[in-house]
Amino acid sequence: MRDLCKTYGAGDTAVRALRHVDLDVASGEFIVLLGASGSGKSTLLNILGGLDRPTSGEVRFLDHRLTDASDDDLTRYRREHVGFVFQFYNLIPSLTVRENVALVTDIASDPMPVDQALALVALAPRRDHFPAQLSGGEQQRVAIARAIVKRPQLLLCDEPTGALDYVTGKLVLEVIARINSELGTTAIVITHNAAIAGMADRVVRLADGAIASIEVPPRRLTPAELSW
């Protein structure tokens, strides 16, 4: 990302959500994005994921220039390269676990078998259950399986543990760390929980739409080693 700016609205009501952000993310990196509410974290993630466009500046992903991409190009970029995980799981209630994940394999070019994705999130035995029969943490793990079944290079997580209790949140973090280390998927995780920063290769802190600091933790911790 180079000199990335995003302004919502115009005139007196304009909100400058991102101001001149420069950031390079290496393939396979695990980045934790911290910052106060309203500091621009989701805006940054949405632009990186091709869900939104910057007002000015440049975003590149490998040889794709997202800034000039047409709507169709952005759709293809999201479909082929990006997996999203949000705070709320957005599963389809009338479909089983397996069917929720299989929806993605129907449109992906090189998906992994659904059962492999479910095994990665330790949910293979629940494949025929419906979302309402699962706990919040299990539903989030289905959402992660759905995000990674197409083998995206980039996994973008916006508050993935925000709705979960301590133990369940840790289980979900374990799954994200495993995807990052076993599949080499680049992971960017937004959180309000500064303790999660210990899992990262780098911790990027936003303040008022700008990068306030980038830190490299002395040693990358496993989720089991984190406490809050």
Ligand SMILES: Nc1ncnc2c1ncn2[C@@H]1O[C@H](COP(=O)(O)OP(=O)(O)OP(=O)(O)O)[C@@H](O)[C@H]1O
């Ligand atoms: N669609 C929009 N229209 C107008 N302003 C917006 C819009 N989306 C976000 N904003 C504003 O842009 C700023 C950054 O919002 P953003 O959601 O990126 O922050 P955040 O750091 O993710 O916050 P939180 O931690 O509360 O989710 C905020 O001031 C927000 O009110």
